Structures are given as structure tokens and as C-alpha cells.
Amino acid sequence: MARKDGINRGIREIPLGSGIWWVDFWHEGKRIRKKVGPKAQARAVYERLKTESRLGTLVPKPVRKHEPLFGELAEQYIRYADLHHKRKGDDTPRLKWWLDAFGDKLALTLKPYMVEEVMEKMNKEGYKPATIARCLVVLKAVYNRAVKNEIIERNPIARVFAPKFDNSLVRYLTTDQEERLFEALPERLHPIVTVALHTGCRQGELLKLVWEDVDFNAGTIFLRDTKSGDSRRVLMNSKVQEVLLALPGRDTPGAPVFTDTLGGPMEGRNLRRDFDRAIKKAGLAPFRFHDLRHTFASRLAMMGANDRTLQTLLGHKSQRMILRYAHLGPTHLWNAVEGLASSAKKRIGTDTKGISSEGRKPKSVENTGAGNGIRTRDPRLGKAMLYR
Helix, strand or coil, X not given: CCCCCHHXXXXXXCCCCCCCEEEEEEECCEXXXXXXECHHHHHHXXXXXXXXXXXXXXXXXXCCCCCCEHHHHHHHHHHHHHHHCCCCCCHHHHHHHHHHHHCCCEHHXXXXXXXXXXXXXXXXXXXXXXXXXXXXXXXXXHHHHHHHCCCCCCCCCCCCCCCCCCCCXXXXXXXXXXXXXXXXXXXXXXXXXXXXXXXXXXHHHHHCCEHHHEECCCCEEEECCCCCCCCEEEECCHHHHHHHHCCCCCCXXXXXXXXXXXXXXXXXXXXXXXXXXXXXXXXXXXXXCCXXXXXXXXXXXXXXXXXXXXXXXXXXXXXXXXXXXXHHCCHHHXXXXXXXXXXXXXXXXXXXXXXXXXXXXXXXXXXXXXXXXXXXXXXXXXXXXXXX
């Protein structure tokens, strides 16, 4: 039985009654549709294409892929980042500059010079090189994820380089500054700030603490989800235990250690907001919550803690991250250079009478010995001294 529409095989009028005819047939498992116009012309095109198909000379034009806007890629990345990154919402403000500049542009039309112009504008408006670098990292992450998911074929801004900046700056509180900070802080933030100062825990680690993670018998806090991805234990000194024992909710399973005014888990954005207000009130800007961790490490370094101790207490996998604290505890460096002087004295018999070696020692060296002159100093600090 013949097909009812056999006379119109391979051509269709779309929409019906419009007088516009399309070629519509299958070739090697792929559907080929082509807008032609008049019916007679559409039939002639169909016959030609079918002949080419039978002879194997038909080469279909590649289907043009959708060219995404940068704003579409950014939106997809934010959904991914908020789902997988530890601190939800961190990347959103870092994308604002890029969205304002390129949100409605085709993603593959961006050029390195266009990105560099935005970075230059940020610099003129007072943004620090470190902030600009972090924004660029997020921009590249948007493109890299799109390439990985085969949404685009290449990253057009891969050759844009971040500005160089010194990341070794360490901000830490003196005793006087710590007192000013606590005077400006709301009372409800005193516990979490105190624990941060005495453990070196990061903000995110403290906010995720539940009471099951606090072991008063062992004197430890168990951190389940750290920045490195590994769990670890930190020690509680007597001050931390005193502060935590005064907090409510210890008998409630799964209860957070640090809570908001309603008793729910304390949120990071609210903590940062209130902490920043207190910092400004105390005149300590641009001190950040993370600098409490630097304060913890700096104080240990100034008390003479060695590199291995700092690395263990901070939870760093590599010693590279603790080099920023080296200048605060230069005991081992002083011993090294002083060893040259001692060697020279023995070789040439230099008379050092009247010159006080104590006056030349850095403060951290002076404070490393037993103190009060009742014992010999640590032999690693120089030649032994007699009892006084």
C-alpha cells in the first residue's frame, strides 16, 4: 500500500499553510532538516541530496553548537561551588566584577587584554593585589570547569597572570590589642574568639564543632573536616577547657558548641559581620578572624617553639607554611651566626672583654633559658654559664 503522503516524501510544510517547505530525511542515522522555501524547489533539493546520499558524496554541515554567554558559565559554576566548596557563597562576590564586565558577552569572545583592563580598574579603586589574584582564580575556575564539562573547547583567558603579592605578612595581636578587641566584642563572641586564640583553629573548623568532638578527659578537640581534608586533634589548655565548660548544651547529642542568640548553629557570615564591627570599633582594622590563628602561632614562635611544634599544632602538612613565623623566633638563626664568632675568637684570640654577649641576643633567645639565673642555659643557645 502506497504512503498517503508519498508525493511529498522528504519534504514538509512548516507550519502548515505557510507556503514554506523544508527538506526532512535521514542520512546514516542522522536527521537532516533544511529550510528551502517553495515546494517545487524543496522537492528538487531533496532529490539532489538523496542522490548524494546514495552515492556517498553527501557531507552534512556540522550542527552549530550553542555558544554560551559568560553569565551562563558563571551561574553554572556558582551552583557547583556552593554545593561542593566548604564555605558557601565565598565565590559570588569574587565574580561580581567579571559579571558586570562580561556577563552578556559570548564566553569565547573574551581576550586576555579585556581581563587585564578589569584588573587594572580594580587596582585603581584600591583593591589589594591579593584580592585581585583571588578574583582571577575564580574567573579561571569558571572557564576550566566549562572546558572540563565540554561546554566550551578552550579557555580564552588561560594566559592571564595574577599580580604578584607578598603572602608572608603576619598580623597578630599584642596583649593590649587583645584587651581592646574583647572590650569591643559582643559577649556572646568571647568564647569562640578565646578558643581560636588558644588553639589556632580556623573559623570553619570551630563553627562545625559539636559536643561529641570535645573530649575533656583527654583534653582534646577532634576536628573532623579541616582545610587539608584530613581530620586531626588539637590540644585544649586550661583556658580553653574553662571557657567550654561554661557553655550550655553539652548534654545534648549533636548540639553545636558555638551557637547564635536563638541556640542554633552560629553562621559564618554573621560571625564575620560582628567580628569586623568589633575590629573597627577597637581600631584594629584590617585584622581578620583568621589572624587569630596567626596570633596563636606567633605567640608560640616568640616563646621559642620550634618549627616541628608549630607545624604539628597548626596542622600543616609542610613546613613551608610556617616560615612566615621564623622572624618571630630567630633563636636558631642567632645561634648559627654566633657560632661563627665563637669559632673566630678561638682561632685568633680576639679579646672580647667588656662586651656583653647578652646585649646582642635577640629577645627570644634571652627568654628561652631556664630564667632567674638558677640553672645553666640550654647548651643549644651558646656556651654554658656557671651557676651564679
